[in-house]
Amino acid sequence: MRAVDIIIKKRDGGTLTPEEIEFFIMGFVRGEIPDYQVAAWAMAVYFQGMTPEETAHLTLVMAHSGDVLDLSPVAPQAVDKHSTGGVGDKTSLVVVPLVAAAGLPVAKMSGRGLGFTGGTLDKLESIPGFRTGLSIDEFLEQVRRVGCVIAGQTADLAPADGKLYALRDVTGTVPSIPLIASSIMSKKIAAGARNIVLDVKVGLGAFMPTLEKAQELARLMVDIAHHTGRRAIALLADMNQPLGRMVGNALEVKEAIATLQGQGPRDFLEHSLEVAGYMLYLGQAAETPQAGRDLAQKVLESGQAWEKFKAMVQAQGGDVRAVEDPSRLPAAPVQTVVEAPRAGYIAQVHARRVGEVVMRLGAGRAKKGDPVDPAVGVEVHVKVGDRVETGQPLFTIHARREADAEQARQALLAALQWSEAPVPPLPLFYGVVE
Ligand code: URA
Numbered sequence: 001m002r003a004v005d006i007i008i009k010k011r012d013g014g015t016l017t018p019e020e021i022e023f024f025i026m027g028f029v030r031g032e033i034p035d036y037q038v039a040a041w042a043m044a045v046y047f048q049g050m051t052p053e054e055t056a057h058l059t060l061v062m063a064h065s066g067d068v069l070d071l072s073p074v075a076p077q078a079v080d081k082h083s084t085g086g087v088g089d090k091t092s093l094v095v096v097p098l099v100a101a102a103g104l105p106v107a108k109m110s111g112r113g114l115g116f117t118g119g120t121l122d123k124l125e126s127i128p129g130f131r132t133g134l135s136i137d138e139f140l141e142q143v144r145r146v147g148c149v150i151a152g153q154t155a156d157l158a159p160a161d162g163k164l165y166a167l168r169d170v171t172g173t174v175p176s177i178p179l180i181a182s183s184i185m186s187k188k189i190a191a192g193a194r195n196i197v198l199d200v201k202v203g204l205g206a207f208m209p210t211l212e213k214a215q216e217l218a219r220l221m222v223d224i225a226h227h228t229g230r231r232a233i234a235l236l237a238d239m240n241q242p243l244g245r246m247v248g249n250a251l252e253v254k255e256a257i258a259t260l261q262g263q264g265p266r267d268f269l270e271h272s273l274e275v276a277g278y279m280l281y282l283g284q285a286a287e288t289p290q291a292g293r294d295l296a297q298k299v300l301e302s303g304q305a306w307e308k309f310k311a312m313v314q315a316q317g318g319d320v321r322a323v324e325d326p327s328r329l330p331a332a333p334v335q336t337v338v339e340a341p342r343a344g345y346i347a348q349v350h351a352r353r354v355g356e357v358v359m360r361l362g363a364g365r366a367k368k369g370d371p372v373d374p375a376v377g378v379e380v381h382v383k384v385g386d387r388v389e390t391g392q393p394l395f396t397i398h399a400r401r402e403a404d405a406e407q408a409r410q411a412l413l414a415a416l417q418w419s420e421a422p423v424p425p426l427p428l429f430y431g432v433v434e
Contacts, residue, residue: 003033003041010044018057025061029160035167042164042173050178055220056227058178062186063228065160069136069192074144075105079283080193081275082184084217085117087205087355088242088380092120092150093256094264094272095279095296097308100148102276102299104283107143109153109191113364113372114169116205116355118252121152122363126250126330126374130318146315148308158190175207181220189228195282196225196232199275202430203240205351211236211430218433233278236430237271241349241384244268248363248377248398250329257326260306267383271428273297278432289432330375332398336405338412340392346382348417354378357411361399376400378412385425 001023010016016024024041027033050058071078079099083089096106110132113119121132134142134151142149155162161183168174188196200208200218208214218234225232244265246255258264259272277286277293286292299305314320322328358364362373379396382388395412399405 003027003037007037007041007044010041010048013048015051016054021054021057022061025058025160025164026065029065029163038164039167039171039173042168042171042176042179045179046173046176049176052220052223055178055182056224059182059185059189059224060228062158062160062164062182063189066158066190067136067156068190069140069157071107071140071143071192071194074140075107077195077283078105078107078143078193079195079197079279080106080108080188080191081197081199081279082188083199084180084184084201084207086201086239086243087116087118087351087358088244088247088252089118089201089239090120090123090244090246090252090256090268091199091272091275093123093253093309094259094305095276096148096150097260097312098272098276098296098300098305099279099283100146101304101308102280102285102295104280104285105143106148106279107139107192108148108150109157109187110150111153116352116359116364118247118249118355118364120150122372122374123249123252124150124318126253127313127318128322130313131316134316142315146308146311148312149316150312151316153187153191158186161186177213177217177220180207181217181224185221185224189230194230195279196230197275197278197282198222198232198234200234200236201239202236203238203351204348205242205355206239215431215433222433231282233282234433235275235278236433238426238428238430239351240426242351242354242380243271245380246377247354247358247380248361249372249374250331251377251379251398253323253329254326257309257323260300260309262301267428273300274429332375332377332400334397334399334402334405336397336399336409337393338395338397338409340388340390340394341413342418343389344418344420345423346384346386346388346416347419347423349380349382349384350415350417353411353415354380357408357415360411361397361404361408373400378408383425385423387422
């Protein structure tokens, strides 16, 4: 077999056999097939697509390119969740301890922010001392002892995806539905999940700009899960505007803490309860998603989820005093309020543009390995549909320098669209794929 023939076959719209996929991907992982051939192949996949069978094979080959965790001895019903990435999406910080407090273990491997999207690991690391680089033994031990863990993916899990993702990121081949589906599902399979809730984002701040594309991605991931003996459900969630109010690492931790204490913003609370409800349903701790949601709400209101969050922080070396008193979390020296220059209804708060502002303030990274600033970010005071009067606060910018804040101010105003007439609020969800 030759790599070039596999590239040509895909370029011309052919369907690759499982043997060809394995030869190509494992050759890449072993360093026998060079980056430029894999980049050409990824571009061919981007234009020609893959059949569901090809995508399932690609997923399995990537999942088995390294270690595959077996969670069954520590947590046979463990449930996992994955978001396709968004702006202000701090859902894992709330639902992981919430579901664990309801009695279902959660062993979650998360990622870092890239481009305009935030990453759970960067957020958690704004808690002083919090360790996300756990060994597999530490990871499993914490699931057993605490009931939940959020850590970075070790290099030994799905290494093919790590290599391929880095290449896609610099060759314009990230937004390919089969490549995204296989990337996400290979990591979930390697991390040992048997029950997976997928939070598929739709809209201006998501990889999938339209509902149709998001449905296609969701269906493909759910089918891959079933093909490989897992259970999965995908929720199609709005990502036209940021989720909640806070965007930025420590700011999002503060909002997650407020939510766990029953004082979070309505949209983020609703989103978290819905995701947690489906996790409890899929993990058989509730008979229906609605019963799961009710259970999640009860556990949140009882304070048990907040206690579980603190136990997780402590187990991972984080300073519990900093989460009990969030004024101890990193804070930016410059805080500037952006006031409304006019009156009207908010018609758009462009999620990607807000994410880009936050990244430029220093909270995100332009390329892999860049450091992030935990303190900076943006508080978004308005939602689509709000009526706003002149002078009302629209955003609070948290910046290192005055000049950064001024630049952010202009860009944030440009992220808004106004309407003279009332605008309906955006829905939180657009549907479920089972
Ligand atoms: N998240 C992933 O893990 N992989 C992708 O390809 C896109 C989003």
